[in-house]
Amino acid sequence: MKPTTEPDGLERALLEAVGYAVTSARTLLDETATYGPLRLLETARRIIDAVRVTTGGSIRVDDLYAKIDAAATSLIEGEDAFRAHLDTLVVELVRLA
Amino acid sequence: MDVFDAIRGRRSVRQYRRDGPIDASDIDRLIDAAVWAPSGGNAQSWRFVVVEDGERIRRLRMVSPGMPGPPPCVIAVCQDIEQAQRRGARLGREKLALCDSAMAAQNILLAAYAAGLGTCVVASFHAEAVQQVLKLPPEVEPILLVAVGRPAETPAAPSRMRKEVVSRETYHRT
Numbered sequence: 424m425k426p427t428t429e430p431d432g433l434e435r436a437l438l439e440a441v442g443y444a445v446t447s448a449r450t451l452l453d454e455t456a457t458y459g460p461l462r463l464l465e466t467a468r469r470i471i472d473a474v475r476v477t478t479g480g481s482i483r484v485d486d487l488y489a490k491i492d493a494a495a496t497s498l499i500e501g502e503d504a505f506r507a508h509l510d511t512l513v514v515e516l517v518r519l520a
Numbered sequence: 521m522d523v524f525d526a527i528r529g530r531r532s533v534r535q536y537r538r539d540g541p542i543d544a545s546d547i548d549r550l551i552d553a554a555v556w557a558p559s560g561g562n563a564q565s566w567r568f569v570v571v572e573d574g575e576r577i578r579r580l581r582m583v584s585p586g587m588p589g590p591p592p593c594v595i596a597v598c599q600d601i602e603q604a605q606r607r608g609a610r611l612g613r614e615k616l617a618l619c620d621s622a623m624a625a626q627n628i629l630l631a632a633y634a635a636g637l638g639t640c641v642v643a644s645f646h647a648e649a650v651q652q653v654l655k656l657p658p659e660v661e662p663i664l665l666v667a668v669g670r671p672a673e674t675p676a677a678p679s680r681m682r683k684e685v686v687s688r689e690t691y692h693r694t
Contacts, residue, residue, distance in 0.1 A: 439578065439581075439582050442582040442583065443581070443582050443583075443585065446582065446583045446584075446585055446645075446646050446649065447585040449646060450585050450644050450645070450646060451585075454644060458585070458586075458644065462585050465585070496534075496675075499675070499676065499678055
């Protein structure tokens with residue numbers, strides 16, 4: 424079925440996130456496994472971007488975005504630091520949800 | 521800037537300021553640096569596509585999982601594979617095309633750093649989709665994408681191995 428209208432802001436942002444996730448699924452077949460978590464975190468950021476399109480964001484969402492950024496950046500410190508950041512983030516998200 | 525300062529100071533920058541386009545003269549300088557890179561047999565089969573349109577960069581980022589940003593500029597380092605084959609035969613097509621692209625990209629990175637710009641080299645992208653976004657003809661393949669922008673972060677330097685990777689005279693396993 425062909426779309427009859429141009430996507431609106433939210434649909435466009437979600438399409439972008441979906442496009443990114445699907446492209447990652449393909450490129451990851453040829454890449455190191457370590458990239459997998461990074462691509463998932465970037466997909467999470469893009470979903471937050473889509474949420475911001477409709478809500479304009481919030482302190483909670485901005486804080487979450489910053490923590491996802493910090494987790495992604497921590498990989499440069501080594502896998503242990505990355506794991507610890509992700510553990511902390513998962514526990515915080517359980518509280519938020 | 522001393523070339524060694526640029527080599528040691530350059531970082532992969534993944535966050536860029538959103539305060540407008542990069543000066544055209546700076547981009548010209550980056551391309552100048554790229555085309556002065558060495559190429560095997562002087563083939564110069566590289567092609568560079570400078571992308572500054574926000575909508576096109578948005579689409580590029582969708583099919584380039586390694587792309588940070590969004591950057592205000594992306595330089596696609598491509599190769600005319602037919603020319604690489606004509607000038608360098610199989611070696612040119614299979615090896616030199618990649619090596620030449622990497623050397624041109626490194627020149628871009630160092631020239632950008634000297635101009636106060638940040639860069640990130642991206643190899644993780646879907647080549648066919650990038651070809652479509654950039655309207656590349658079939659014989660021109662994207663090899664690397666270089667994100668360019670004013671840095672919004674100062675990444676720490678990752679550690680570097682030295683004694684483990686260098687041998688004298690003959691190879692020594694570490």
